[in-house]
Amino acid sequence: MFTRRFILGALSAATLAAPASMAAAEDIYIPLVSKGFQHQFWQAVKSGAEQAADEYGVNITFEGPDNETMVDRQIDMLAAALANNPKAIGFAALDSQAAIPLLKQAADKGIPIIAFDSGVDSDIPVSTATTDNLAAAGLAADKMAEMLGGKGKVAVVAHDQTSRTGIDRRDGFVNRIAEKYPDIEVVTVQYGQGDHLKSTEVTKAILTANPDLNGIFGTNEGSAIGVVNGVQELGTEGLVIIGYDSGKAQKDAIKSGLMAGAITQNPVGIGYETVKAAVAALNGEEVPALIDTGFYYYDASNMDDPKISAVLYD
Numbered sequence: 001m002f003t004r005r006f007i008l009g010a011l012s013a014a015t016l017a018a019p020a021s022m023a024a025a026e027d028i029y030i031p032l033v034s035k036g037f038q039h040q041f042w043q044a045v046k047s048g049a050e051q052a053a054d055e056y057g058v059n060i061t062f063e064g065p066d067n068e069t070m071v072d073r074q075i076d077m078l079a080a081a082l083a084n085n086p087k088a089i090g091f092a093a094l095d096s097q098a099a100i101p102l103l104k105q106a107a108d109k110g111i112p113i114i115a116f117d118s119g120v121d122s123d124i125p126v127s128t129a130t131t132d133n134l135a136a137a138g139l140a141a142d143k144m145a146e147m148l149g150g151k152g153k154v155a156v157v158a159h160d161q162t163s164r165t166g167i168d169r170r171d172g173f174v175n176r177i178a179e180k181y182p183d184i185e186v187v188t189v190q191y192g193q194g195d196h197l198k199s200t201e202v203t204k205a206i207l208t209a210n211p212d213l214n215g216i217f218g219t220n221e222g223s224a225i226g227v228v229n230g231v232q233e234l235g236t237e238g239l240v241i242i243g244y245d246s247g248k249a250q251k252d253a254i255k256s257g258l259m260a261g262a263i264t265q266n267p268v269g270i271g272y273e274t275v276k277a278a279v280a281a282l283n284g285e286e287v288p289a290l291i292d293t294g295f296y297y298y299d300a301s302n303m304d305d306p307k308i309s310a311v312l313y314d
Contacts, residue, residue, distance in 0.1 A: 027059070030278050031081035032090035032271075033074060034064030035118060035163065036194070039221040040247045041267050044313045045117065048271025049090070056279045062271075064092075068159060068194040068222075071095045078102050082111070088278035091125070092117040095162045100124065112281035116274040118165040126281050129273040129291040131265045133165050136295040137172025137219070140242050140263050141181075143297055144173075144215050147240045147260055151183035152214030154240075155206045157227050159194035159220040166191075169219040169244060187213065192226050199226020200233065207234055215240035225249045228259055248314040254300055261299030266311045269293040 032049055034042050046062040053060040061081075065073040071094045078099055081089060089106055091113060093099055103113050103124045115128040144154060156173060160166035170189055177184050187210050192199030199218065203226055207213060216231075216239060218224030224243025228250075231239055243250050243262035253259035273291045280287050298308045 028057075028087045028279075028282065029084065030058055030060045030088045030090065030275060031084065031086050032060055032062045032116070032274065033078050033081055033092065034062060035074070035092045035094050036064040036066070036068045038067055039194070039245070040313055041221050041245050041265075044267035045271040048268035048273075049275050050271070051268070052272040052275035052279075056275065058087075058275065058279060060090075060275060065094075068094060068163075071098050071162070075099055075102065082106055086111060087282055088112045088114065090114045090116050090274045090278060091120075093120045093163060094118070094160070096121045096164045096167070098162075112278060114274050114277045114281070114287075116270055118163045120164070127277045127287045127289055127291055129270050129277060129293055130165075131270075131295050132292055133168035134172035136244075136263045136265070137169040137217075138176040139295075139297055140217055140244070141173045141176035143261060144217060144240060144242050145177070145181045145184055148184065148214050150181055153185050153187050153210060153212060154215040154217065155187055155210065155213060156189040157199050157202055157206070157216060157218045157223045158189055158191050159223050161191060166219065173217050173219075192223050194220050194222040196222045196225040196229065199223045200229040201226075203227045203230025204234055207231070207236055207239075213239065215242070217241075218243045221245040221247050221250065224259070224262060225253075228253045231258070246312045246314075251303065251312065251314070254298070254303065257300070261297055264296050264298050264308070264311050266293045266295070267313065268311070 074094050100122050107124050113125040115125040119128040158170045174186050177186055190202045192202045216227050218227040227241055241259045246264050270293050277287050296308050302308050
């Protein structure tokens with residue numbers, strides 16, 4: 001791992017050896033274009049990015065659209081960031097393909113792209129800092145199957161079908177069920193756009209259409225909160241709910257027993273590693289193509305475990 005002294009020293013040395021026009025470390029601008037701000041998850045990612053920016057002496061901005069359906073707005077934000085001549089860019093794609101033309105423009109200008117949380121269907125990013133969402137959702141499926149005794153009917157409330165995270169979490173769960181649990185049926189996958197209000201309505205519709213449902217998996221913070229709210233509003237009992245991410249509402253639902261458990265990522269680590277990788281790329285250092293920031297399954301029994309509590313957020 002780099003130390004602050006190493007990075008700043010390398011940058012200072014590069015500045016001394018380079019033409020006078022080359023920016024000092026504190027003048028290095030790295031915008032991070034996120035998928036949104038509406039969940040505490042993104043605030044935790046922002047916190048990690050700010051920690052790294054302070055440590056490595058660079059300037060960052062962190063912004064995203066008002067909700068995770070606004071692909072065009074995110075593309076506008078990326079275009080604006082590119083127009084400000086950044087040294088590197090961090091990007092969490094709402095759509096795994098829509099931003100590729102702009103990312104190619106950045107790469108053609110020699111601007112390294114670090115994807116975070118949700119990658120793109122391209123090799124343009126020099127690195128992607130993310131959770132192994134296929135494996136994490138597979139673990140959620142294993143936990144669901146364990147609690148259902150290997151049989152029953154389940155559904156998925158997913159946040160989208162365009163981002164890499166949405167696709168991988170859906171497929172990781174559905175495919176694991178199909179591969180390992182022949183007596184469990186995934187009756188439907190519905191999309192709530194990562195919005196807890198829309199996910200609440202989606203959940204209520206699923207429960208109304210499937211009164212014999214045994215479990216629901218919510219693929220992000222907004223989805224999972226929507227599932228909890230939908231179940232409460234209908235007064236449904238005995239349903240196994242497994243979520244993804246953290247936040248006070250999910251933690252409270254787990255403590256109360258309404259939600260069985262959830263997958264937690266390491267959002268602070270995602271933000272930190274994104275900025276760290278950008279600085280390394282600017283220094284000409286080798287950066288791994290994939291930075292796996294890890295995940296855990298948590299429930300009421302292990303929420304206070306130090307390694308778990310360190311990656312939970314309110």
